[in-house]
Amino acid sequence: MTATAGGAAVASSTRERVRAALAGLAHREIEARDGMAAVEVARDVLAAALRRLRDAAGFEAVTFVTAVDRRPAVPRFEVVHQLYSVAHRDRVRVQTRVAEEDPAVPSCVEVWPGAAFMERECFDLLGIVFTGHPGLKRLMMPEDYRYHPLRKEFPQQGIEPDRHYREWDEARRRTWRPEE
């Protein structure tokens, strides 16, 4: 496959740059199926790793921040940051595992302001808490929604999609009196 062959050649020089930037920080390199350079870091070094990847390895932009629910694996969630370098035309994926009991990772909004909506979306749909985020609230779902829909235990058909309407309707029925 030509795309993968070209990608692999690019990825090897990317890996060296990433390795140099992360020197001294505990990390593990991952063989991703699509040939992209990928590393796994622990939660306590994630903030430092992301900052170094921008400053030392030149990844000026964050493509997305999301999480993968690996239930029933433990730790359950895998937070994924994917970065892009316009100058070097390459990408790196940074993965961090967090447990269900404490699904928190440091926010990277200070490094890339554009990550604000990405982290809000991830918090909304998967319940990952980004500590240090300037305004972590739901993005897609209503603010008083009680669930995180992209978690695996959330049913496909949704939960209480009409709660607002039902409560309004019940209140209306309770107070309604026929006209004299």
Added chain:
Amino acid sequence: MSTRTFEYSVGPELADDPVHGEGLRINMGPQHPATHGVLRLKIDLDGETMRRIEPVVGYLHRGKEKLCEGLGWARFFPHTDRLDYVQPLMNNIGYALALEKLAGIEVPERGQIVRVLLMELSRIAAHLIYLGCTGIDLGAVTIFFNTFKEREKIYDILDLWSGHRMNNTYVRIGGVFSDVSEEVEELTRAFLAGFPAELDVQEKCLTGNRIWYDRNRDVGRISAEQALAWALTGPNLRGSGVAHDLRKAEPYSGYEGYEFDVPVGTAGDCYDRYLVRVEEMRQSVRIAEQALRRLKETRGGEVLAEDRRYILPPKAAVRTSMEELIHQFKIVTDLRLPAGEAYQGIESSKGELGFFVVSDGTRDPVRCHIRAPGLYNVQVIPVLGEGRLLSDTVAIIGSLDFVMGEVDR
């Protein structure tokens, strides 16, 4: 009959301000025609100056990523059409490319050429919507009608080509659904021959137009560094002077074999983004003409790869053979892709449209994250708009170019 009073709440930061104190918080949208869909902006005004803008999204959230996990890989295809619904084929192709990367499928040459042609026609159609809608928002009503007339010609071609005007679902894993007829090729050729002249007419109405220039020049400026940090991609990033195009940087579908230029702006304002998009349409015509020539050269070639594990059997065989019918049924309902993760970003008309797919080898997708460029175009509205006049929001929203179907997913 009771009277209704409208209460406007004043933002706390404005109410305490001894100098102004006349603050007003207004809602723009989610049913405002100039917000291009169901976007809502909470704007704190001080006179006519916008002090704070907060975009509120999610009114069109349908849970696409969750739907993918429930439906399976193959049955999610029609849902990708409804992401950015002015360029359904582009979304189809982005999703198909991600799955092909995961499964290691190579699309036959003719299939790739057909995809390139479809992507460039979609780009022209999407940019025409941008031009028309932004035009009518800023008072250029003629542009709206003329661009929609041109766009309709593309949709007529796609109708004949795939059977639908919009929401085509024409792309499959491993290629496209059917070959292109000579009639479609002829119509496309005729359209591409006439389109640049039509575009010149539209551009003549706008580029040197005093009103258009004043409403767009120096409005919504963003520097190259800021645009990158705020995750802008596509024409919005190129408008700020970053010559970054995924068709050049990470070629897919054989884009490395096509000749085209990447237009960039200098100032990073609404006017530059407009110029970039108009020039992109011209470049799209160039690419599409090259693709048409290649289609002629490869006539009779395959448009769909063959791999019994992942790719649908030929439709003609499905109609006559029971085994093939069962096979098609299995592919649609029970497609199992190899375990692993793959990301594919494509240069859509709005920016980098990416699909991050994670499979564990079973029928149910683990994750399908859609990196929608529109969401980050919305996110940057406060950066561009704060401190400017209220009337500039319309120009800024229009020039950032997003579709709420994709923003909310």
